[in-house]
Every structure is written in structure tokens, then in C-alpha cells.
Amino acid sequence: MKEFIVLGVVVFFSVLTYWLVEPFAHGQMHKHVDSHQFQYADLPAVTKQGDATAGKDLVMGAGACSGCHSIEADGVPAMMEPDMAAASYGVNPPDLSNAGAIYDAKFLTDLIKNPAHALKVEHKFDPASGAMHPMVPFYGAGGDMDQEVADMVAYLQSIAVKPSEVTSKMAFENACGRCHAMKYANWTQMGETPNFKYKKDALRYEARVLDYQDSLKKYMGKLPPDLSMYTRSRNHHFLSTFIEDPQVHLAGTAMPRVGVTADGADKVLTYLEEIGDPSKANGDRDRIGMYVMIFSLIFAIFAYLWKREIWKDLH
Amino acid sequence: MAHFEKANSIGEWFDQRLATKTLERVLAKEYWIPKDINFLWAMGMVLAITFGILLVSGIFLLMYYQPNVDTAFDSVNYTIMQEVGFGWLWRHVHAVAASVVFLIIYIHMFTGIYYGSYKKGREIIWVSGMLLFVAFSAEAFSGYMLPWGQMSYWAGMVITNLFSMGSLEMNGVVEWIRGDYVPGQAFLTRFFMLHVLLIPVAILALIGIHFGALRIPHVNNQNGEELDYEVEAEKYKSGNKAASKVIAFANDFMSKDMFVVAVYLIFFFYLTFWNYSFAMDPVNFDPADGLKTPAHIYPEWYFLWSYEILRPFSKDIGLLAFAFAQVIFVLLPWLDRSPNAVPASRRGLFKYWFWIMLANMIVLTTMGKLPPEGINNTIGLVSALLFIGQWLALPFVTMFEKKV
Amino acid sequence: MGKAFGAVAGVGAVGALYAMKRSWDPLPSVKAAGFTNVDTSTCVENKLVVEKWRGKPIFILKKTADMVSSQTEADSARDVIIDGAHFTVAIGLCTHLGCIPAYREDRTDFLCACHGGEFNASGIDTKLPPPSPLVIPPFKVNGTTLVLGEAGEEYKKMKESGVTA
Numbered sequence: 001m002k003e004f005i006v007l008g009v010v011v012f013f014s015v016l017t018y019w020l021v022e023p024f025a026h027g028q029m030h031k032h033v034d035s036h037q038f039q040y041a042d043l044p045a046v047t048k049q050g051d052a053t054a055g056k057d058l059v060m061g062a063g064a065c066s067g068c069h070s071i072e073a074d075g076v077p078a079m080m081e082p083d084m085a086a087a088s089y090g091v092n093p094p095d096l097s098n099a100g101a102i103y104d105a106k107f108l109t110d111l112i113k114n115p116a117h118a119l120k121v122e123h124k125f126d127p128a129s130g131a132m133h134p135m136v137p138f139y140g141a142g143g144d145m146d147q148e149v150a151d152m153v154a155y156l157q158s159i160a161v162k163p164s165e166v167t168s169k170m171a172f173e174n175a176c177g178r179c180h181a182m183k184y185a186n187w188t189q190m191g192e193t194p195n196f197k198y199k200k201d202a203l204r205y206e207a208r209v210l211d212y213q214d215s216l217k218k219y220m221g222k223l224p225p226d227l228s229m230y231t232r233s234r235n236h237h238f239l240s241t242f243i244e245d246p247q248v249h250l251a252g253t254a255m256p257r258v259g260v261t262a263d264g265a266d267k268v269l270t271y272l273e274e275i276g277d278p279s280k281a282n283g284d285r286d287r288i289g290m291y292v293m294i295f296s297l298i299f300a301i302f303a304y305l306w307k308r309e310i311w312k313d314l315h
Numbered sequence: 316m317a318h319f320e321k322a323n324s325i326g327e328w329f330d331q332r333l334a335t336k337t338l339e340r341v342l343a344k345e346y347w348i349p350k351d352i353n354f355l356w357a358m359g360m361v362l363a364i365t366f367g368i369l370l371v372s373g374i375f376l377l378m379y380y381q382p383n384v385d386t387a388f389d390s391v392n393y394t395i396m397q398e399v400g401f402g403w404l405w406r407h408v409h410a411v412a413a414s415v416v417f418l419i420i421y422i423h424m425f426t427g428i429y430y431g432s433y434k435k436g437r438e439i440i441w442v443s444g445m446l447l448f449v450a451f452s453a454e455a456f457s458g459y460m461l462p463w464g465q466m467s468y469w470a471g472m473v474i475t476n477l478f479s480m481g482s483l484e485m486n487g488v489v490e491w492i493r494g495d496y497v498p499g500q501a502f503l504t505r506f507f508m509l510h511v512l513l514i515p516v517a518i519l520a521l522i523g524i525h526f527g528a529l530r531i532p533h534v535n536n537q538n539g540e541e542l543d544y545e546v547e548a549e550k551y552k553s554g555n556k557a558a559s560k561v562i563a564f565a566n567d568f569m570s571k572d573m574f575v576v577a578v579y580l581i582f583f584f585y586l587t588f589w590n591y592s593f594a595m596d597p598v599n600f601d602p603a604d605g606l607k608t609p610a611h612i613y614p615e616w617y618f619l620w621s622y623e624i625l626r627p628f629s630k631d632i633g634l635l636a637f638a639f640a641q642v643i644f645v646l647l648p649w650l651d652r653s654p655n656a657v658p659a660s661r662r663g664l665f666k667y668w669f670w671i672m673l674a675n676m677i678v679l680t681t682m683g684k685l686p687p688e689g690i691n692n693t694i695g696l697v698s699a700l701l702f703i704g705q706w707l708a709l710p711f712v713t714m715f716e717k718k719v
Numbered sequence: 720m721g722k723a724f725g726a727v728a729g730v731g732a733v734g735a736l737y738a739m740k741r742s743w744d745p746l747p748s749v750k751a752a753g754f755t756n757v758d759t760s761t762c763v764e765n766k767l768v769v770e771k772w773r774g775k776p777i778f779i780l781k782k783t784a785d786m787v788s789s790q791t792e793a794d795s796a797r798d799v800i801i802d803g804a805h806f807t808v809a810i811g812l813c814t815h816l817g818c819i820p821a822y823r824e825d826r827t828d829f830l831c832a833c834h835g836g837e838f839n840a841s842g843i844d845t846k847l848p849p850p851s852p853l854v855i856p857p858f859k860v861n862g863t864t865l866v867l868g869e870a871g872e873e874y875k876k877m878k879e880s881g882v883t884a
Contacts, residue, residue: 003353010355010422017677021616022593025684029611184393225601229392233600279396279403288404289588296584300577307570313556314350314567469818476817482850484884491740495749497774505743606769606776608819608831630815630850687835 033241033248038262043106043118048147050154058152062141063112065096065152073097073159082178082190083212089134090219092178092189092212100157101166102174107259108153112138113145119256120247134219163263168274171267175243175258176227179216184228185275189216220254231269231276239269343565347544347551349536350562356534357575358423364576365416365583366518372409373511375402380461382507384500387463388602407595411587413455414594417617419579420448428647429669431539434656436532438648443525445645450518455615457510463503464599465609471498471506473612481631497605539657611686619683620676624703626687627696636699643706650709653716661719664712668705675701754868759801767822769811772867776811776819777856778829778842779865786827786840794841796882797855799873802863809842809853820853829853855883 059065060076068085070078072095078085082092099108111118115135116125125133141148161170172182173191181188188209196202217223230239241248243265246255260268274281322328330336348356379399381390395402424444427433433441456474460467475498479489494501533544542560550559562568586594593616598609614622625637643650655662659669675698682695755772762768762781770777782790782798782805798805811819813831820829820838828845829838837846842853859871870878877883 006353006355013673013677014418014422017616017680018593020677020681021619021684025681028685183389184397229600229602232392232595233597235597276392277396285403285407285588289584292584292588293581296577296581300574300581303570303574303577306566307574310566310570314562315557472817490745491743494743494745495774496745499749499774501746501749605774606771606819608821612818626848629847633848692835 030238031249033238035237035241035244038104038244038260038265040104040106040259043110046106046109046150046153048144048150050147050150050152050157052151052154052158054148055151055153055155055158058141058148059096059155063138063148063152064136068093068135070095071097071159081208083208083215086189086212086215086219091134091216093135094174094178096156096159098160098166098170098174100153100155100160101163102160102171102261102264103259104261104264105153105157107257108156109149111135111259112149112152118259120245121254121256123252124254163261166264166267168267168271171260171264172271175260175264175268179220179224179255181226182228182275183226189213222254224255227272227276229276231272236269239272240265243268343569344563345548345552346564347548347561348534348564348568349540349542350560351536351538351540352534353537354571354575355422355426356568357572358419358426360569360572361419361576361579362416362423363522364579365412365419366522368408368412369416370515372405372412375399375405376409377511382461382504384463384503384603387461387503391462392600407587407591411583411591411594413458414615414617415583415586416451417455417615420451421617424448424644425673428672429659430535430537431651431656431658431662432535433648434651434653435648437528437535437656439528440525440532441648442645443521443528447518447521447525448644449641450514450521452618454510454514454518455617457506457514459599459615460498460503460506461510462599463603465601465603465607466596466599466612468498468603468605469608469612470614471502475502477634477637481634535656537658539655539661613684616680616684619681620679620702623679623683623695624699626683627692627699636703639703639706647709650706651713652710653713654718655716657719662713663716665716668709668712671701672705675705754866757865757867758863759804759806759865760863762804762806765824765827767824770867772856775856777867778807778809778811778822778853780807780822780840781805782807782840790841793843794839796880797841797843797852797877799855799858799860799865801860801865806865807841808855808858808865810856811853813849814844814851814853815849851884 056074059071065071066076068079068089070076072078074097078095080088085092103111107118114137116122116133119133121133125131138145138149138152169185173187177187177191178189186193189212190205190209193205193209196205213223234242238249242250243258243260245257246253247257270281279285319331322331326335376391376395379390379394379402381387381394391406395406397403399405427441427444456470460471471493475489475492478492479485490496492502493499494505533542536542540560544561547559547561550556551561551563556562596615598611601609613619621637621640624640625633627633628636651665653662653665659666678694678698679702682691682698685691687695755770755777757768757770757777757779759779759781762779764781764783765786766781768779770779787795787798787805795805797807797809799808800806813820813836815831815836818831820831820836822829827840829840829842831837831849835846836844836849838849838853839845842855844850844852855874855877856867857870858874859866859869860873
């Protein structure tokens with residue numbers, strides 16, 4: 001009996017210390033931010049029903065989207081190589097093929113009308129001081145502007161894959177991959193790094209990546225970090241709320257709100273885990289952990305039986 | 316050469332050449348341990364097993380780790396964690412064991428303090444144990460440098476700076492230790508060497524001394540009872556095991572030890588697979604960047620109490636307080652003036668001294684992690700002063716204790 | 720003779736120890752880390768520029784007229800004047816334990832996240848635990864270029880008057 005009291009004392013002080021230096025201290029160190037489930041409540045609700053056919057005309061015509069954005073899914077190729085695009089715009093404008101599936105409709109609607117507002121980077125791009133966001137707002141094609149924007153969004157949704165078909169990799173590449181590299185996925189801001197037969201070609205490509213990164217550095221103020229290990233260096237809740245609204249965690253940051261849907265954000269986080277911590281993502285760690293726990297339990301039972309047998313004579 | 320008979324069995328063949336039967340008798344069958352002990356007496360075995368786990372997992376990490384500032388981070392986080400078969404397992408096991416080993420060391424240490432197991436005759440056990448604590452600390456610190464993440468780099472910066480001795484401004488010493496103005500390649504490679512060779516060798520040697528020092532004074536028991544080992548051993552050997560106050564190291568003591576080890580392993584593996592962030596700080600998964608200090612710098616949990624003794628004071632006094640905290644435990648056998656080697660519960664004022672010390676070290680540990688702001692600074696200062704005061708008061712607290 | 724033998728062995732040990740000590744010294748290539756030239760003409764007032772010199776961060780801060788007019792004499796003594804403008808030039812490592820303090824533009828001061836130490840815009844410590852002001856690295860002014868690593872007249876004067884360690 002006395003032995004259990006001793007055990008109780010040891011466990012009490014160990015758990016107390018653990019609780020104080022881990023959950024308690026980290027709670028004190030980090031600001032608590034609540035998730036809003038990617039509702040984007042600050043953005044106006046979408047009121048109009050969009051028409052994809054009309055939207056296509058606007059996107060290709062009066063909206064002038066295809067002037068900068070490629071839409072591979074509908075046969076619009078990129079106008080420039082990524083490094084050249086970054087030199088012109090600061091960052092390579094995204095291909096719009098699957099934008100309708102990855103980004104929130106409310107966000108896209110606001111983005112088309114006022115990019116800096118939807119992206120929450122108005123502290124950086126203030127038309128009053130002449131700093132314009134590189135994406136030109138849509139000023140309307142002469143009709144009901146809300147209807148026109150709704151049409152464009154409907155078009156983007158019509159050409160995109162179904163939201164359920166968006167892979168974790170697609171979500172990451174679309175939403176994050178033009179600013180963030182991912183070394184462990186062989187990914188740079190230019191895209192997946194190809195294999196080169198000759199060293200000079202590899203070096204040339206690398207130089208182009210560096211050029212891209214220089215443009216990006218100028219545009220963002222600093223080079224956005226490589227995300228390979230972010231699944232281990234930041235916790236899940238932090239990453240999720242950060243993606244939802246970077247300003248809440250890091251007021252004044254140059255990182256825009258990317259406007260992904262809740263599902264899109266989940267996929268991005270899944271991808272981070274697949275690349276940064278595959279033994280967890282593929283279930284190995286949990287599975288092997290269970291085996292080891294079961295073995296340890298059996299080991300303990302046998303250890304106890306052996307001890308009992310030996311101590312039988314000693315008492 | 317001595318004369319050898321033809322051996323009748325493999326056992327006999329070895330016995331002729333290595334005296335294995337004698338060894339078995341001296342080290343196991345007739346190595347006497349008191350019977351009146353509890354599971355805390357198994358912590359030595361738990362530590363030995365944990366050290367073994369560290370050694371084995373370390374060997375496997377060593378095969379793919381690259382001690383180079385450009386590749387170290389990736390060799391750990393990509394090659395070992397993602398490519399090497401079960402590499403992630405070795406790394407988690409190694410990191411968690413490195414942290415948990417300190418929990419067990421502290422339990423082992425406070426057990427020793429509580430039961431008075433450092434007193435007359437057992438000083439060398441205590442001192443070699445404290446040297447092991449220092450060696451394990453150095454081993455933990457040098458190992459912490461190897462993944463070359465943000466915490467590695469900044470811990471390396473802060474700790475090596477301690478060697479400038481405050482206002483003495485001995486920057487030359489700091490640069491000599493680093494081999495550079497800031498932690499860099501020379502620093503990483505030499506700490507790699509320390510981690511995988513010099514310190515482990517020192518630890519092995521110290522473990523030898525620690526075990527050897529137990530031999531003559533024997534292990535203490537739950538009541539601090541002085542046993543006549545010859546008499547008790549005779550009782551045991553004559554078959555009256557139940558009446559004897561001693562048991563044999565093997566298999567009597569071993570079987571109990573192994574049961575405690577088994578329970579410990581369940582706890583250990585739970586941490587390894589599901590609750591490891593206390594041992595693998597998230598910040599260290601950001602690669603080292605000499606131009607960006609992390610928002611919060613704190614050492615691993617087991618260094619927090621001594622870190623907090625450094626923190627609330629001005630630089631020089633802080634360093635002196637820190638140095639005091641590092642060496643004072645070693646002097647415990649001489650600071651405790653009481654004639655009693657019995658549990659703290661039976662020792663007047665010392666009983667309170669013990670529990671206050673334990674509670675205060677937990678407070679220091681907590682404050683060492685919290686940001687140094689507002690009330691935290693005051694609590695930290697008071698706790699640090701209390702810690703120092705308690706040690707200074709120890710001879711007086713124990714001086715008037717009566718022999719029980 | 721045993722003692723003499725021991726003494727000879729001791730001489731050998733001392734020699735070996737010396738060799739060991741030398742092996743831990745910084746390499747010549749590390750020591751010869753060159754000079755860093757900084758063009759100060761592009762500096763913006765109240766915006767901290769961080770340069771790298773011998774692996775250490777160097778803070779370069781151009782002060783606004785307000786900051787210059789409101790500062791004390793001790794602050795002014797640390798100013799590096801380049802082309803009429805006042806600059807703070809300092810090694811960006813906290814004098815407590817070597818963390819990099821962050822510059823707070825709104826409060827024009829430095830805060831060290833490690834142990835909460837603070838320095839004013841001139842790099843003078845204003846809150847414990849740092850025991851002394853930020854160290855000024857050896858520098859020389861060459862037109863609008865600041866050369867780090869070379870001790871110019873201004874630096875020598877500062878060093879002699881004890882403005883910097």
C-alpha cells in the first residue's frame with residue numbers, strides 16, 4: 001500500500017511539472033486565436049445567381065482576366081514563363097482552372113471587385129499613396145456589376161474539378177506554391193523542379209528560380225519561408241487560423257489572406273503533413289505505436305508473473 | 316602458463332579462462348540488496364535501460380546524420396525522418412529518451428535526498444551520480460545542437476556566451492569554444508564529436524564508478540536501517556529467505572526491477588509515438604538562422620530551473636548564482652550535518668527543507684519557461700533567492716538534529 | 720628515476736595539451752573574414768537595416784531629426800555621422816547573452832525577446848538584464864560608405880573615451 005502512495009507522489013509531481021512547462025506555459029506564450037471555420041464573415045454575402053456562359057465571355061473579354069492569368073482547363077495558356085511573370089507582377093499570377101473549387105465563392109467575388117480588400121493587404125496597397133495591387137480591380141462591363149461578378153465566379157466554378165476531387169497537392173500548389181517553396185516535395189515557386197541531364201541546364205534553371213525569388217522578395221519584403229517542416233514547427237490550429245487570416249497572428253504581414261474554403265485549408269494542411277511528416281500522415285506511426293504498446297503490455301504481464309514467482313519465497 | 320584441465324562443458328571452459336562462476340557469484344547471486352525497498356530503488360535499472368535505448372537509437376541515427384551546417388537539418392528531417400526505414404522511430408525514441416532520462420534522473424536524485432542515501436559512507440555514490448548528471452547535461456546539450464534548427468543555434472549561442480564570464484568579457488574563450496565568432500561549422504563538428512564520442516565514454520566510465528561505489532556501503536533501504544550483511548546473507552543462503560532482510564541482486568532484485576522497467580516502457584512508448592513535443596520542440600523544426608532570434612528562447616525543461624536562477628539577476632550576479640546552483644548539489648553530503656541516514660519524514664526540520672526544495676524547483680522550472688514579464692520576474696527572483704537561501708541554511712537546519 | 724620518468728611524460732603531456740588547445744582555435748580562414756562595406760545612402764529614417772559582418776548581425780539605424788534633437792549627450796556620443804545624418808551602428812547582439820533584439824519603430828527602441836532587456840535607439844541599455852550598451856563594431860566612414868572591420872578615427876575616439884567596449 002505504501003508503495004502506491006509513493007507512486008502517487010512521484011506521479012503527482014511529474015504530471016504537475018509537465019502541465020506547468022507544457023500546456024500552461026505554451027498557453028501563456030502564444031496568443032489564442034479562435035477559428036471562424038473559414039466563413040469570411042467580413043465579406044459581403046453573394047446575392048446573385050451566376051451564369052457560367054455569360055461569365056466565360058467576361059473572363060475572356062471585358063474582365064480581361066486572361067490577360068494575366070492562364071486557364072489551362074479551358075485552353076488559355078500562360079502568357080509568360082513564371083520567372084518573367086514574377087518580374088512583371090511581383091508574383092506569378094495563378095492559373096484559374098481550379099480556382100472555383102479551391103477558393104471560397106464570397107472571397108472570389110470580393111477579390112474580383114477589390115483585390116487588396118479581399119486579400120487583406122490594404123495596409124500595403126493603398127491607392128491614395130499610389131501603391132496599387134498588381135491585380136487590377138474589375139470595374140464592371142456596363143451592366144449590373146454584381147451580376148457580372150457572379151457570372152465570372154460561376155464560370156470559374158463550372159470549369160474547375162469538383163471540390164471533392166481537389167487533391168492535397170493541388171490545393172497546396174494553387175494556394176501557397178507560388179510564394180512558398182517546399183524543398184522536400186522538390187517544389188520551388190517556379191513549380192516542380194525538373195530533372196536535368198546536364199549540369200549547366202540545372203544551374204540555368206536554378207538561376208531562374210533565384211530571379212523569381214528576388215522578384216518575390218521585392219514584392220513581399222522578404223522571401224516567404226519554405227514550408228517543408230511547417231507541419232512540425234507550427235501546430236495544426238495555428239496553421240489553420242493563420243491561413244484563414246494571417247493578419248490576426250501577424251499584424252501587418254505582407255502575406256495575403258488566400259481565401260481557401262475550409263475544405264481547401266484542410267487539404268493544404270494534409271499536404272504539409274504528407275510532405276513534412278509522412279510517417280504520421282501514412283499511419284505508420286500510429287500503427288507501429290499500437291503494436292509496440294500491445295507488446296509492452298504483454299512484456300509487463302510476463303515481468304509481473306516472473307517477479308511474483310521469485311518473490312513468493314522472499315515474503 | 317597456468318595449467319588447464321580439459322573442460323567438460325562450455326560453461327566450465329569459460330570459467331577456467333574468465334572465472335565466470337566467481338563473477339556470477341560476486342555480481343549477481345551473492346550481491347546483497349536490502350529487502351525493505353520500494354519501486355524507487357529500480358530507477359537505477361530504469362536509467363541503465365534508458366541509456367541503452369539512447370545508445371542503440373543513437374547508433375542508427377549516426378549512420379545517416381551529416382554534421383555539416385548545410386546538410387545537418389535535412390539529413391535529420393528528410394533523410395532520417397522520411398527515407399531511412401524506421402529512421403523516424405529511432406529519432407523519436409532518441410529524442411524522447413533524452414528528455415525522459417532527466418525525469419528519471421531527478422526522481423533518482425530526489426529519492427537519494429529523501430532517504431539520506433548520500434550520507435556517511437555513500438559520498439562517492441552521490442558525487443559520481445552528480446557527475447553523471449553533469450555529463451548527461453553536456454550530452455543532452457551537445458545532442459541538441461545536432462539537428463541545427465533554430466533552437467540548436469540559439470541555445471548554442473546563449474550557452475557558449477556564458478563562458479565569457481560576464482564582465483570579465485573573456486570573448487576569446489567563447490570564440491575558442493566555438494572555433495568561430497558565432498556558432499558555425501567548426502562548432503557543429505566539435506559538438507558532434509563530443510556527443511558521439513568523448514561524453515559517452517565519460518558517461519560509461521562514470522557509470523562504472525557509480526556502480527562500484529555501491530559495493531561497499533551497499534544500497535540504502537526504506538527505513539535507513541543498518542544491516543549486518545554477513546548475518547542476513549547467511550540466513551538467506553541457509554534457505555531462510557523469508558526471514559532474511561536481504562535479497563540477491565539476481566534474480567530477486569532484478570525481477571522486481573524488470574517489472575518496474577516494463578511499466579516504465581509503456582509510459583515511454585506512449586510518449587514516443589503520441590506525445591513527443593515536450594522533447595522535440597516545434598521551434599527546432601525551423602532551420603538555424605543566425606539573423607533571426609526566435610520569439611521565445613527557453614532551454615529544454617530539465618535545464619529550466621538553473622536557467623531561472625540565472626535570469627532574474629544582473630549579468631555577473633546571475634552567473635554567480637548559476638554557478639552556485641551547478642555545484643551546490645555535489646556538496647550535499649557535507650552540507651547536511653545531521654548524523655541520521657533515515658527518510659526525511661523522520662528527520663525534524665529537514666523534512667520541510669526537502670519538500671520546500673522540491674516545490675521551489677518546480678516553481679523555478681515553470682518560471683524559466685514563462686516569458687520574463689511582470690509578476691513572473693518577481694516570482695522568479697523570490698524563488699531563486701529561496702533556492703540559494705535554502706542551501707545556505709542547510710547546515711544550520713541539520714546541525715541540531717538528534718540522532719534517531 | 721621513476722619521478723624523472725614521470726616528469727618527462729609530463730612534458731610530453733603538456734606539449735600534447737598545447738596541440739589540442741590549438742586545434743580548437745578558430746581557423747585562419749575564419750579569422751580572416753574580411754570587411755563589410757555598407758552603402759548608407761539608401762538608408763531610410765527610423766528603418767533598421769541589418770547587415771552581416773563576421774557572422775554577426777550589425778544594426779544600422781538612420782535617426783530622424785526628432786530622435787536626434789531629443790537625445791541625451793551619452794546618446795549623441797555614440798552617433799556615427801555620415802554625410803550630415805546621424806546613425807546608430809552597433810553589433811545587434813544583446814550584451815546579456817547574445818540574442819538579437821528587435822527594433823520597435825513606434826517606440827524607437829530595441830527589445831530583446833530572450834530575457835526582456837531593452838535598449839534605446841542609440842543602443843544604450845535601458846532595462847535589465849543587459850549590463851552594457853550594444854557594442855559598436857570597428858568601423859570607418861568612407862564618403863557614404865560604412866566600412867565594418869576597419870577601425871577609423873571616429874571609432875578609435877569612441878573606444879578611447881569608453882563610449883563602447
